[in-house]
Structure formats: structure tokens, C-alpha cells
Amino acid sequence: MPKRLIKAALFLCVGLLAGAARADLFLTITFLHQEVPLPPVLSNLDPIPDTLGEDGARLGLGDNRTTGAFLGHNYALQTASVPPGGDLIAAAKSALTASPYLVLNAPAADVLRITDLPEAASALIFNVAAPDTRLRDADCRTNLFHTLPSEAMRADALMQALQRKRFVRLALITGPHAPDKAFAHALRRSAVKFGLKIVGEKEWDFDADMRRNASQEVPLFTQDFKDHDVLLVADEIHDFGRYIAYNTWLPRPVAGSEGLVPVAWSRVVEQWGAAQLQSRFKELTGRDMRPRDYAAWAAVRALGEAVTRTESNDPTRLRAFILSDQFELAGFKGRPQSFRPWNGQMRQPIPLVTDRAVVIQAPVEGFLHQRTELDTLGLDEPESRCEAFQ
Structure with missing residues (x-):
């Protein structure tokens, strides 16, 4: 048998064995x-x-x-x-x-x-x-x-965007459920991290039907907030937040769980x-x-x-x-x-979106990190108390 045929047969066998x-x-x-x-x-x-x-x-x-x-x-x-x-x-x-x-x-x-x-x-x-x-x-x-x-990553993404736009005075409405309170905690922590100030907070405690009463109730509910640039809403089960925009006492943009929302996708x-x-x-x-x-x-x-x-x-x-x-x-x-x-x-990255468009994506330009700017979102290594991975 010619050598070239032998070589071809060997290559074929090796290929079949590798494929198997x-x-x-x-x-x-x-x-x-x-x-x-x-x-x-x-x-x-x-x-x-x-x-x-x-x-x-x-x-x-x-x-x-x-x-x-x-x-x-x-x-x-x-x-x-x-x-x-x-x-x-x-x-x-x-x-x-x-x-x-x-x-x-x-x-x-x-x-x-x-x-x-x-x-x-x-x-x-x-x-x-x-x-x-x-x-x-x-x-x-x-x-x-x-x-x-994590909640911290989403909150950090939002605070970077607000800082970039110079919206530094914030008010916060928190829903009554555990996910709402956890996200509100992340927002407070992140505001401190990026140098923003929450000038007022209230917990949502209405049981009325906002589909009929929002235009009457929400202005009164938000009337005693100090002057602020953005109203944060922590409503992670999406109950009341949709009724806040355009009904506030002061005409301010809404962000958090509604309005400008940090999301994975x-x-x-x-x-x-x-x-x-x-x-x-x-x-x-x-x-x-x-x-x-x-x-x-x-x-x-x-x-x-x-x-x-x-x-x-x-x-x-x-x-x-x-x-x-x-x-x-x-x-x-x-x-x-x-x-x-x-x-x-x-x-x-965390896109910050409205219902119809991406407004900005975090990490926002200008927030630097020695490893990767992605680590400006959420718990960085010195902040994390995780010991399992050590």
C-alpha cells in the first residue's frame, strides 16, 4: 500500500477516535x-x-x-x-x-x-x-x-448615572415589602458611596386604589419633601410606583423601581x-x-x-x-x-432604562477602578465579607 494511503488511513482513524x-x-x-x-x-x-x-x-x-x-x-x-x-x-x-x-x-x-x-x-x-x-x-x-x-450593583449603577447628571439631592419612597426595603437600603448605601444626599424619606402606607386616587393622594403624600432633584421609588414588586410619576407635588423625575430603572436586561x-x-x-x-x-x-x-x-x-x-x-x-x-x-x-454592565429606551449604561464614564470599572458596581473585594472563596 502506498505510504500516502497509509498516512491518510492513520489520520482518519485518529480523527474518528478523537471525534468519538x-x-x-x-x-x-x-x-x-x-x-x-x-x-x-x-x-x-x-x-x-x-x-x-x-x-x-x-x-x-x-x-x-x-x-x-x-x-x-x-x-x-x-x-x-x-x-x-x-x-x-x-x-x-x-x-x-x-x-x-x-x-x-x-x-x-x-x-x-x-x-x-x-x-x-x-x-x-x-x-x-x-x-x-x-x-x-x-x-x-x-x-x-x-x-x-445584586441590589447593590443596581443601586450603584443608578447613583453613578445621577451623579453624572448632577442630580445630587434625592428623596425616597419605600414600599412595605421586604424586597422594597432591601432595595431602599442599597440605595441609601450607594448614595453615601457616590456622594449624593437623600434629603427626605417616606414609607408608602396607602391601601386606597391609586388607579382612581393617585392624582389626589400622591401630591399630598409628597408635599412635605424638601427640595430635591430626583424622587427615588423602591417598589420592587411593582405595586404603587407606576402611579407616582407626574403626580408629585414638585415636578421631578422618578428613578429606582420606576422611571429610570437599573436592570440586568x-x-x-x-x-x-x-x-x-x-x-x-x-x-x-x-x-x-x-x-x-x-x-x-x-x-x-x-x-x-x-x-x-x-x-x-x-x-x-x-x-x-x-x-x-x-x-x-x-x-x-x-x-x-x-x-x-x-x-x-x-x-x-447595568443598563439604565425607561420603558422605551436605554438612557445610559453603567459603569458610567469617569468612575475608575484599578482592576476594571465593572467593579465599581456592587461589593468590591475590600468591601465584601465573603470568606468562602478564600
């Missing part, structure tokens, strides 16, 4: 959803999709499979939803038995219950629903990563290829992508990117790579996104 080895590289991810009963709100104009978050994970799975098809990598997504009062721990144990990769759509307390399970010790768990800063601070866990921005983000991501999501789901969808997409894509770069599905190796300087995720927000090695939070 790559085809064995398989990753299963579980999307686990804890259903949470929501308090009643004044308006039902913005219903929450039943598949919020899960749809983002599905889009991420498709993106991973597209890349994996060229490399012999394959991915699967399992989903589980636990009703209120259901056995979340049993569902988590079952998921962790099947795979160490978990995308978790649950409140902070449930996140901690799951990450502390013995079965989760070597797992990689991605939080896509709990913005609680404490999960990135004293309550961090070594197996827990966050693709959803919005349908109005269109630059940096985002319009293409938006259209693919809408084609898949028939609706616009929301922040929790984006966080779930980013979590699944982060795992896919790590598998692609390491040629491995070992959780220890993937974790090390995700926390390394070599990891980058193209997140369609203009800058490569990575994870903070001191608390597992994904660094990412």
Missing part, C-alpha cells in the same frame, strides 16, 4: 424553580410568565448546542418546579444526584438551604433570582455563583448585538426577554463557555476556569463579562 472521545463529553444542567406566591398588586397589566427564567435557560441551551456541535460536546436541560409548600429539598437532592450543575430560581433563604446540602458540596449552583446582597457578602457560599446583579437594549439575542428569544418564546431570563441564559452560557475552553465536564475544573482571568462571556452588553473571584458574582 469528544462525543462522550456531555453536560446535564437542571433548572430548579421554587414557586413563590406573590402579594396582590394594584395593577395586573404586567403578568409574570410561568416560564420566567426557564425560557432564558432554554435559549442558552440552544446556544451551547450550536457551539458544541462543532466540538463533539452535547448538553441537556432538565427542569423541575416545586409548588408553594412542596418539598424543595427533595427536588434539589434529586437534581444534584443527576448532575452537579444547577440553575436555581428561588428566594435567598431557599438558595442557602440548597447550597448547604451535603449533596451540593462539589456542585456549581447559579443563582438567577435572588438579588440579595448578603448572598454575595457574609452569606456567600463557595459553590454559589450569581448571574443576576430590558427589551430596549439593542446595541452590541443585543437585538439579535432579543429576536432569537422572542422567536423561541413569543415574548420579550426579562432580567431573570437573561440571568438564566448567562448561567447556562457560562457553563457552555467553560466546557468549550477546558474540553472538560468536571465541576472542579470548570469552577477553577470560571473564576480565572481567562474566563469571558460575550453578554451582548458591550463588555466581556466575568466572575468576581472573591464572591462568585458575575461582573456585568
Whole structure:
């Protein structure tokens, strides 16, 4: 047999063997959803999709499979939803038995219950629903990563934008629910951090129907605020905030949970290829992508990117790579996104949006950092009390 034919046969065999080895590289991810009963709100104009978050994970799975098809990598997504009062721990144990990769759509307390399970010790768990800063601070866990921005990141983004526009005197209205109070706390902390002043605060305590009474009640409610540049609203369940704008005693812009809003994602983000991501999501789901969808997409894509770069599905190796300087995720927000090695939070720009446009994106130009300007948003390494990652 001619030597060139022998060489060709050898190359073919090697290629087939390599392809077979790559085809064995398989990753299963579980999307686990804890259903949470929501308090009643004044308006039902913005219903929450039943598949919020899960749809983002599905889009991420498709993106991973597209890349994996060229490399012999394959991915699967399992989903589980636990009703209120259901056995979340049993569902988590079952998921962790099947795979160490978990995308978790649950409140902070449930996140901690799951990450502390013995079965989760070597797992990689991605939080896509709990913005609680404490999960990135004293309550961090070594197996827990966050693709959803924290309350502190969103608050810092807003304060940078207001400082840039010289809106430095603020008033604050806080809703009665725990998420409202947590966001208000983040806003106060951030105002101090960036040199803005909150000159007045009130807690929303109305039980009247604002759909009929806002034009009479809101001016009286805001009448005793000192002069301010912007009115901050902490209404994270979106109950009363929509009725504040244009009804205040002083004609002032509204920001926070309403008006100018810092978000992980919005349908109005269109630059940096985002319009293409938006259209693919809408084609898949028939609706616009929301922040929790984006966080779930980013979590699944982060795992896919790590598998692609390491040629491995070992959780220890993937974790090390995700926390390394070599990891980058193209997140369609203009800058490569990575994870903070001191608390597992994904660094990412925060768009500040209205219902119809992006106004500005943080980090805002002029806010500098010795490592990356993305670390001006949220807990920087010297501020974080997270010890698990040390």
C-alpha cells in the first residue's frame, strides 16, 4: 500500500477516535424553580410568565448546542418546579444526584438551604433570582455563583448615572415589602458611596386604589419633601410606583423601581448585538426577554463557555476556569463579562432604562477602578465579607 494511503488511513482513524472521545463529553444542567406566591398588586397589566427564567435557560441551551456541535460536546436541560409548600429539598437532592450543575430560581433563604446540602458540596449552583446582597457578602457560599446583579450593583449603577447628571439631592419612597426595603437600603448605601444626599424619606402606607386616587393622594403624600432633584421609588414588586410619576407635588423625575430603572436586561437594549439575542428569544418564546431570563441564559452560557475552553465536564475544573482571568462571556452588553473571584458574582454592565429606551449604561464614564470599572458596581473585594472563596 502506498505510504500516502497509509498516512491518510492513520489520520482518519485518529480523527474518528478523537471525534468519538469528544462525543462522550456531555453536560446535564437542571433548572430548579421554587414557586413563590406573590402579594396582590394594584395593577395586573404586567403578568409574570410561568416560564420566567426557564425560557432564558432554554435559549442558552440552544446556544451551547450550536457551539458544541462543532466540538463533539452535547448538553441537556432538565427542569423541575416545586409548588408553594412542596418539598424543595427533595427536588434539589434529586437534581444534584443527576448532575452537579444547577440553575436555581428561588428566594435567598431557599438558595442557602440548597447550597448547604451535603449533596451540593462539589456542585456549581447559579443563582438567577435572588438579588440579595448578603448572598454575595457574609452569606456567600463557595459553590454559589450569581448571574443576576445584586441590589447593590443596581443601586450603584443608578447613583453613578445621577451623579453624572448632577442630580445630587434625592428623596425616597419605600414600599412595605421586604424586597422594597432591601432595595431602599442599597440605595441609601450607594448614595453615601457616590456622594449624593437623600434629603427626605417616606414609607408608602396607602391601601386606597391609586388607579382612581393617585392624582389626589400622591401630591399630598409628597408635599412635605424638601427640595430635591430626583424622587427615588423602591417598589420592587411593582405595586404603587407606576402611579407616582407626574403626580408629585414638585415636578421631578422618578428613578429606582420606576422611571429610570437599573436592570440586568430590558427589551430596549439593542446595541452590541443585543437585538439579535432579543429576536432569537422572542422567536423561541413569543415574548420579550426579562432580567431573570437573561440571568438564566448567562448561567447556562457560562457553563457552555467553560466546557468549550477546558474540553472538560468536571465541576472542579470548570469552577477553577470560571473564576480565572481567562474566563469571558460575550453578554451582548458591550463588555466581556466575568466572575468576581472573591464572591462568585458575575461582573456585568447595568443598563439604565425607561420603558422605551436605554438612557445610559453603567459603569458610567469617569468612575475608575484599578482592576476594571465593572467593579465599581456592587461589593468590591475590600468591601465584601465573603470568606468562602478564600
